[in-house]
Amino acid sequence: MSKGSTREIVVSGIRSTGILHLGNYFGAMRNYVRMQDDYNCFFFIADWHSLTTHPDTRELSESVHRVLAEYLACGLDPKKVTLYVQSDIPEIAELYLLLNMLAYKGELEKTASFKDKVRNQPDNVNAGLLTYPVLMASDILVHRAVKVPVGKDQEQHLEVARNFAHRFNHRYGLEVFPEPYAFNFGQDLLKVPSLDGAGKMSKSENQMATLYLGDDDDVIRKKVMKAKTDNGPTEPNTPMPDYIENLFLLMRLVSDNATLLHFTDAYNNASIRYGDMKKALAEDMIRFIAPIRESARELEKNKGYLHQVMKEGADKARASASATLLEVRKAMGMMYSFLP
Ligand code: ADP
Ligand code: TRP
Numbered sequence: 001m002s003k004g005s006t007r008e009i010v011v012s013g014i015r016s017t018g019i020l021h022l023g024n025y026f027g028a029m030r031n032y033v034r035m036q037d038d039y040n041c042f043f044f045i046a047d048w049h050s051l052t053t054h055p056d057t058r059e060l061s062e063s064v065h066r067v068l069a070e071y072l073a074c075g076l077d078p079k080k081v082t083l084y085v086q087s088d089i090p091e092i093a094e095l096y097l098l099l100n101m102l103a104y105k106g107e108l109e110k111t112a113s114f115k116d117k118v119r120n121q122p123d124n125v126n127a128g129l130l131t132y133p134v135l136m137a138s139d140i141l142v143h144r145a146v147k148v149p150v151g152k153d154q155e156q157h158l159e160v161a162r163n164f165a166h167r168f169n170h171r172y173g174l175e176v177f178p179e180p181y182a183f184n185f186g187q188d189l190l191k192v193p194s195l196d197g198a199g200k201m202s203k204s205e206n207q208m209a210t211l212y213l214g215d216d217d218d219v220i221r222k223k224v225m226k227a228k229t230d231n232g233p234t235e236p237n238t239p240m241p242d243y244i245e246n247l248f249l250l251m252r253l254v255s256d257n258a259t260l261l262h263f264t265d266a267y268n269n270a271s272i273r274y275g276d277m278k279k280a281l282a283e284d285m286i287r288f289i290a291p292i293r294e295s296a297r298e299l300e301k302n303k304g305y306l307h308q309v310m311k312e313g314a315d316k317a318r319a320s321a322s323a324t325l326l327e328v329r330k331a332m333g334m335m336y337s338f339l340p
Contacts, residue, residue, distance in 0.1 A: 011145035016063035023192035023201035027151025073296035084313035091321035137161035197243030224282035229274035
């Protein structure tokens, strides 16, 4: 892909609701790092989105710094990509207001994430939860992005964002927004399963079944060794139960081919010992996680540097966002004090 201003625009964000985990890394971050040389990338920390479920703003501030340190520790280079905090960009809130007028209560109530949240926090079904996909669409459309690297769980939100882009263009008669797509390098969107075989790894749910990029070595060993297994197949080429398939999936992410092949063969000829497999997996996990953990811890202490990255990122993101808002206002004919 050619460099310069013609590069495709990429946007993605992670909520500041805790320490990042393997799902965030392989579903989102790995793509961010791979995209930084070839695309015009905007990666941010979705602190407004966090408020829908995590209202404590003191914890939130710690989490914002932590996620930024993790972005950098995973290899994002602030000279190549724009890194910023969502709440530093008021233009996102302006677009959110305008898109809310094009969003229907019925379609928002139907999204899986809204239904989940209503189930999880029945006492706090705030309007922000309902309009979560509208804010997410604003994050994306404010830079007129086309590719959005995310995990499988975000696919439906991207469909909603496309609908809003299309609806806006159609309503106001100008192609202001391209239609954005969920993106994963060369394959389907990813869902990193949790270690207990139930659901996906996540920042705040089932913490013992989630591997965090901040976990110490012995915590990683303990979690992996506790992963659900059974007595193993008794006959060659038995189909794998889900929880065993999940272990192989995790191994594919962090282990080399020889290790993977060794245990796949052992499974297929019914001689596998899951204890050995988990030991190997734990050590490979540690090799993968430890350098990120250590680097994030160091970076987190350097508040001055983090602040500088956020400030420079906010300036660049605001320039892009305000250019879009100007096009939006023009399309809507709402330019009052702008006109001579
Ligand atoms: P969480 O759900 O853990 O709170 P976020 O909602 O902030 O994390 O998600 C940030 C990014 O990480 C999104 O692109 C999301 O799709 C991705 N992601 C989160 N969990 C997983 C997972 N288990 N597997 C793959 N991708 C995931
Ligand atoms: N909703 C996403 C999640 O929970 C986070 C997010 C907010 C996001 N705004 C975004 C992802 C814009 C991609 C693009 O994972």
